[in-house]
Structure formats: structure tokens, C-alpha cells
Amino acid sequence: MKIFRANSLTLAIGLAMGSTTLMAHSAEETSMDKAEQEVETIMVLGTRVSNRTATESAVPVDIITAESLTRGGFTELGQSLQASVPSFNFSRTQVSDGSDLFRPATLRGLQPDQTLVLINGKRRHNQAIFGLNGTVGAGAAGTDMNAIPLIALKDVQVLRDGAAAQYGSDAIAGVINLSLRDSTDVTSGYVQGGTTGEGDGDNYSVGVNTGFDLGDDGGFINLSLEYRDADGTNRAERDIGGSSTIPKDTLSDEVRWSQGNAASEFKSVFYNAMMPVGEFELYSFGGYSNRTALGNGFWRNFDEAAKVVPQVYPDGFLPRIYNEAQDTSVAVGLRGDINDDWQFDISGVYGQNRYDFDSRNTINASIAAEYKVNNPSATDAEIAANSGPTSGYSGGFRFDQTTFNADVTGVVDIGRDAPLYVAFGTEYRSENYEIVAGELASYSCGSTNTGREFDSVMDPEKLADCGFQAYPGLRPDAAGKADRSSYAFYLDIETQLTDDWMLGTALRFEDFSDSGNDLVGKISSRYDISDSFALRGAVSTGFRAPSLQQSAYTAYTTNLGDNGELINSFTATAGSDFPSALGVDNLKLETSKNMSLGFVLNATDDLSLTLDAYRIEIKDRITLGSLLSAEDVAFSADAVAALAATGAEQANYFSNSVNSTTQGIDLIITHKADLFGGDFNTTLAGNLNETEIDSVNAPEGIPEDVALDDEQRSFLTDGQPHERATLTFDYSRNDWRGMVRANYFGETDVTYFGNDHIGLPDGILPTGSFQPTSIVESAVLVDINLEYHFTDSLSFSAGVNNIFDVTPDELGADEPLDFITNQAFKYPVRALPYGFDGITYTAKMNFIF
Incomplete structure (x- = not known):
């Protein structure tokens, strides 16, 4: 099989604009150990090292191997990365529309x-939706x-590191590249189950990966299937909101609110394939997932007259939101040698969410309410029968992206050794x-939707809310389509000025049809x-174009107003x-300046240390602005x-409102040792990270x-931890392997759901004043995993x-x-870096044959 030549210098400037990921494809893998060895030799994003961090870039x-991603019992990629990369954050949030899925x-x-x-x-498409107010x-x-x-x-x-000059828009903070499996003649998989210490959140997942040779010249196709199913969790408690049979300020008979993870289901199929075509390689990859x-x-x-129809829900109700996300992607490309010194890669990628x-x-x-106005003598049974549906489609969002790339990499002899x-x-x-607009009942005022509001069925002094509770439907006047295009050119050059000194430069011009x-x-x-100590650093400028999701979004939602009341809100285009x-x-480009300086120390063959300081200035x-009232x-x-013309009580919008500076330090220390006849890795x-508003x-x-x-x-300055750290001990001996990992999360402190946001009068709290902000304290979470290999093909953890x-x-x-x-909610619900599920248990069977 032909393997394209790769060099750390080439790759430090390669992959720009999604250029080819250069790696050796293994034709055969017969064990999990061999698969891991191949991971350690790949070259992506300018590195080919076996350590966790690329110390030669x-x-x-x-570099996080597939085995490392799955050893902690996590089934979701985001959770696994958060446990592996301290500068990566994966905040939890509750009761904020689509956050139940993403x-x-x-x-x-x-x-x-x-x-x-x-x-x-290759560039992955973005999601069609984003978090709304009050979320990280x-x-x-x-x-x-x-x-x-x-x-x-x-x-x-x-x-x-900032890499917009190499990869284009969005790469201000950095780049995450996901490499798909390419093994053949081996099938591997797992079955996993888990639960929480509270006895809820039962979950299980299964996954299978297999690969086949295509022809005798190195062609292959690798297939992956994965399914996950999880029950919801609930940490809410009994409340004192009252009902038709229980007085207010008296505990309810049961837990009626919900605070926890939503019940969820995930189905996916992915593939990765390559076929030699003459002297070239035709490749394709992609997948489909549904969650x-x-x-x-x-x-x-x-007793909320504007929101409740007592003939249908005499004791109140908990509105539910059923979220569904579908992702589809496919990439096709052709790559090969132009001559001994130059290679090309031409590709097209389509993705949709x-x-x-x-x-x-x-x-x-x-x-x-409209029915009662038109039928004032109607009975409760007649009102209930004519109160409209209690479920229905509230609307949706679509985003698709098509990207074409033509990339060339190679070397130029300039009469020097390098x-x-x-x-x-x-x-x-x-x-x-x-x-996409929702059905009529999801957003209408009355069944006729003539623009008139109606007195509630409970209290003629109050108007009934229009639209479904919890997620009012997207109206036809909010529905619509938007599109744009962009083109870019880039040039990367890199060389060794001396045997010890490497220098690289990159330039990129990109033009967006809607934002400059x-x-x-x-x-x-x-x-x-x-040989053991090196200095490294970079200086770059970057940009990010406003997304179509930002420039074209508009919707009505339900949000908290003064005194904690739920009111109709609007996001303006x-x-x-x-x-x-x-x-x-209008919206214009974000621009950035990124500076980094660090060092790499390989103190011994078994001990390495990297320290990198960074500063990111964004103009x-x-x-997304906060919701504004007429006042x-x-x-x-x-x-x-x-604002009055929108029909909402408050509204917000997107703007280029902030100039900020983010600075911090990344530290990674790795150590390998022999201990009691086994391998002990630490x-x-x-x-450390801090953002300031300039x-x-x-x-x-x-x-x-x-x-x-x-x-x-x-949220910009204190919604994510300023300090994050992981300390991992990994020990293996013979057929046993164990891991202990401590994850430290710094404190978060946001205004949302604090009294600076809600504005409750202190007089209603006899014991003093309400807390001005919502704080999630710093914490250390410790995970333990034990694994035993029955055979080379079967293990249990x-x-x-x-x-x-x-x-x-x-x-x-x-x-x-x-x-x-x-009193129903037990914990904060915003800016939660580690959640509130508490202890969880997992058991997993891995197989390979």
C-alpha cells in the first residue's frame, strides 16, 4: 500500500483550511495493543510522539487515544475530553430549551x-441551534x-493555539481534530451499563467497529455502530407551591418539578474508507446520528391564571420539551503524489444538522380563554374539551454546510541543508x-389567531398566555431561510533555519458574502x-465571521422576568x-490577536513537562444581549x-458588543515508572484561565x-472555571489495569438566578437579604476504574x-x-462544570476478534 510521506515540519503548516490529514493506514490489527501502537505513531496537527502532549511542535x-477516551466510563465525547484536557470545558445547564441535548x-x-x-x-459542520440566555x-x-x-x-x-491563519474562521481558541478508525480484519466493540448512587439515570450503550480490505492494494472500509439509552435523573424535591387540595406553603405529596438530566436516546453509524485509483487514493468518510x-x-x-387551564390541569403541570437532533455528513476526496516532492488533496464535504x-x-x-369568551356559560367539561392540544410541534432549525478544498503540500530546495x-x-x-414554524396551536393567540388576546379562564383581570407553555412555537413570521458563501486562499511556509531553530509562517485571506x-x-x-529542553511560541492574528445562526435567528421564548415571573420574550433578527x-x-467580523510562549522539558526518558502561557485579545x-424591557x-x-410591535414583554439581539482579553497557562507533566513488576504512569x-472585559x-x-x-x-468572565486540573495515576500489570483520576474544577459565579438578576425584595426574606449571584463552589471529583483481561480478545472493567x-x-x-x-430545586442550574448527579457506577465488557 502507498503511504504518503509526512514530516512534522510539513504538518505544522499542513492541514490548513482542512488540508489532508497525513497518516499511515494499518492494513491489519489483531489486538487492542496493536491498535494503540498505531495511534501513537500517527501524525496530525504537527506531531508524531507517543506522549500525551506533542512535545516536538x-x-x-x-493527543488522546481512543482507549483513554473510553476508560473513564464516559459514553459521550464531550465528557471524555473534559476529563482529559483541562483547558476544555463542557458545562452543564438545566431548563434552558435545547440544552437537554447539546x-x-x-x-x-x-x-x-x-x-x-x-x-x-476536514471542517465539521456546526449545530443549527445555540444556547439562549443564561447559559455558558x-x-x-x-x-x-x-x-x-x-x-x-x-x-x-x-x-x-490560535490557528485562524491556518484553518480559517472559528479557530480563535484552537482546533480539535477527530481521527476516525481505519483498521481492517478486526472487529471490536463493547457493552456498558451504569446508574447513579441515587438509583436513577440507568443507562446502557453498545458499540461495534469493524473493517474490511478493499482489494489488494491497501484499500479499506471501516464501519462503526453505536447506540445509547439513558433514563433521566431528578434531584428536585417536594415543593410548597400548593394545589387544588394542598394549601400553599405546604409540602407537596410528591416531587413535581424536575432538575436533572433528560431521558435520552442516541443512534449512530459512521464510516471511513479509502480505495486506490491508479497512483492516487480515493477516500470518503461520514456518518449519521440521531439523538x-x-x-x-x-x-x-x-393558581397561575395566565398559564394554566384548571379544567385540564387542576393542580398545575410540568411542561415537557421533546428535543430531536439529526446530523448527517459525507466527505469525498482524491489525494496523491504530483511528483516525488509534492502532494495534492482535493475534497468536498457536506454536513447538515x-x-x-x-x-x-x-x-x-x-x-x-377564547372559547370561554365566545361561550360564557360553557361547563368545565366543555372548556376542557375545547382547550386545544396538550402536545404538538413547536418548530425547528436547519443548518447545512458544503465545503470544497484544493490543497497542495511539498518541499522547495533553496540550496540549504533544510x-x-x-x-x-x-x-x-x-x-x-x-x-421552521411550529403548528398553529403552538404559537397562536386563541384558536383563531386574529391577533387579539383573551381574558384567562381563571381570572378576568389577567390575559391568558399565547402559545404552548415552556417552548412557545416558532411563528410563521419568524420562519425563513438565509444563506451565504465564502472563499479563501492560504499559504504556509516553514523551514529549519538551523538544526535547532524552526520557523513557520502562514497567511490566509478569506471573504464572506455577508460580513466582509x-x-x-x-x-x-x-x-x-x-536535546531535552526547547522554547516554543507563536504570534498570530485571527478572525471569526458571524454565523448564520446569529445573523438570521429570531424566535419567541419564555424567560424569567422581574421577581422570577415567566414572561414572553423575543429575540430580534x-x-x-x-x-x-x-x-x-448588522454584525461584523470578530478579530483577534493570539500570543503564546512556552517550553518543553524532557528531563529524562520517563519524565516530560510542558508549560505554555497564552494571551488572546478579541475585538x-x-x-447575545440580555432581555430588555420597555423600562x-x-x-x-x-x-x-x-419592542411593542413584537408583542413580547422583553427582547434581545446579537451585537459586536465586547472587546476582551483572555490569558492563561497550560501545564502538563507526564512520568513513567516501573513499579512492582508493572507500568505506573502519572x-x-x-x-489557569482568566477573561477580562476591556x-x-x-x-x-x-x-x-x-x-x-x-x-x-x-458568563463571559466567571461562567467557566478559572482553574482546572487533572491528576491521573494509571497502573498495569499482566492482565490487570487500574486508573485513579482526580478532577479539580474551580468556582463559577454568575448573576443569572442570583438576586442581581431576579430582583426579589429583601422584605420577603425574614432572615436577611437574597444572594446577589449564583455560585457553584470549587470541587475535586475522584474517579476509579479497574480492568481485567480474561484473554487477548475479552476484557471487563x-x-x-x-x-x-x-x-x-x-x-x-x-x-x-x-x-x-x-423550594423544589436543590442545586444551582447554571454554569455547572461538573453537574449534580453525584456518584455514578459503570460496568463494561470489551471484545475484539
């Missing part, structure tokens, strides 16, 4: 859409990491975005002071009347009128706290994650969230 690169994946404390994700070196990563449509099955992965490489989750909103109390919402156990209170390593190419990308163009560059260098009245007519950073924008008559990895881009005449309020500030059952501090009476949920 000019910028920090982590979680924001962030690198170095930035937004999800400021990290570029590749598969086999609000307004950022990143890549859905959990749509990728773990069974399909050979390894993951994480480039922790569903049944989440929920806040409990609707029996579909996200849909169904509302369940809900109601549109205005339908019953040649120039060159990569250049071009990219064209087309994107489409669509908002930019020329960015990067200089990277590494100097080997000795960029350039529409409301943001225009506040001085924001015109795009944020908030009273200084602008046009804004008040535009890895300490840590990250200035606010408030249009003339607009107050800064309208352009960026304290709530947004808190068991694990306990969070063995000391660590959870955030429980809410006290002085927490606004405790008050507005009638």
Missing part, C-alpha cells in the same frame, strides 16, 4: 464557536461534540440556515536549546427594527415602539449596560465516577432560585 498539541464545548474559556472542529482534517456559550452555535460516536474514533488531537431527549420547563402552579422541538404535557391557555516546506490552497464554502473579508497571519517558532433603534444594524466579540430602553422612543495537567462597544447614545449588562459579563459523591452546595433559603421554585 511549535505550539501545544494534545452542551457548550469550549476551549480556553472562550465561546463554543471560537473553536474549530475537524474530522479527518449563549448565542454561540458550536459543533455538537456528542453527535460523534466514541466507537468510531481512533484518537483526538487538540491544538491549543432525542425529553426535557422540561418550570412547573406551572395551579436538524433540530426540532415537540412540546408535551403543555397547553395554549389562550385557546380555552528545504522550505510549503502548503497552499483554496477553499469555497456554502452555508444555508432555516427556521480579512487577511490574517501567523508566525510560529521553536528553538531546541538542548440582526438589522431588524429593535436592534436598529439601539444602534445595531468586536459577538454576544430598560425608555431612553429611546423608537426602541420602545419596536499525568498532571492543569489550566471595553464595551456601545453605539452613541446607548448606555453601556444596555449593550452589555452584568448578566452577560458574568468496572468504575466509580465521583466516588466521594461531590455535588454543589445545596440552595439555601436566601437563594432566589429556591424561592421562585417553591
